[in-house]
Amino acid sequence: MLIHPWDSATEDEALDFVRANEFGHLIAAGRGREVPVVVPTQFLLTGDRTILLHLARPNPIWAAIEENPAVVVSLAGDWSYVPGAWKTLPGLEDPRTGVPTTYYAAVQLVCRAEVVGDAEGKTEILRAQLARLEPDGELVDPAEHGRRLPGIRGLRLTIQEVNGKFKYGGNADERHRRHIADRLAERDGPGDAAARRHLLRRLDG
Structure with missing residues (x-):
């Protein structure tokens, strides 16, 4: 993606965004394919350099990863x-000359994929994901779903x-x-509060 210098995020800033979301698209180009395989998925960022996830065994992405383990998480x-x-100052600039845009955050992680096929490895991935998503620990240990484990494969990126x-x-x-930040606060529509926080954080930081 195009990243202008003024839009560039530090690695820590980008990874903080990933930790706060942990849902995106896993993209595998494979070899010699007309289009890549793109899979929306939940995942877990552990530390700063490892992503864990699991997918159903019939998922078409496995063949693409076997062809080429280089993948992108977007x-x-x-x-x-x-x-x-909004991009013009009231009384000072003609509002008709303002150029509209969309504010957004985006992170793309280039990774090397390792398929986890053994039962214990898959169980550990499930345990790690549940520890994040079900912190109360009220569910049974994934090992108790042993008969279902053959239906999934794990990934370590x-x-x-x-x-x-x-x-x-x-x-x-x-x-x-700051004028745009005020307009976002006034409108308070979907996404406006988060966009305003990013705007002010990067402005004041």
């Missing part, structure tokens, strides 16, 4: 449409490259960005 979110008039983009008006001056 996330995007916290988006909000910014009308053109080693992150090799982190590309983060936070497109929140970083190319505009402070006065224009």
Whole structure:
């Protein structure tokens, strides 16, 4: 993806966004395919360099990974449409000349995939995911679903490259960005609060 210098995220900032979401698209190009295999999936970021997840055995992505273990995990979110008039200052600029845009955050992780096929390995992945998603520990241990384990395969992804983009008006001056922050607060539609937080965090940081 195109990342302008003013939209570029630090690695820590990008990984924080990943931890806060942990749902995205796993993309495997394979070899000689007309289009890649793209799978929406929940996943778990452990530490800073490992992603764990599991998928059903019939999933078409397995063949693509066997052809080529290089994959991408792609996330995007916290988006909000910014009308053109918002990008002009009242009384100082013609609102008809404002250029509309969409604010959003996006992270793409280039990874190397390792398929986990043994029962214990898959169980450990499930335990790790449940520890994050079901912290109360009220569910039985995944090992008790032993008969179902053959129906899934696990994946361990080693992150090799982190590309983060936070497109929140970083190319505009402070006065224009704070004006947009005020408009986002007033509208308070889906995505507006998150976009405003990113805008102000990057402005004040």
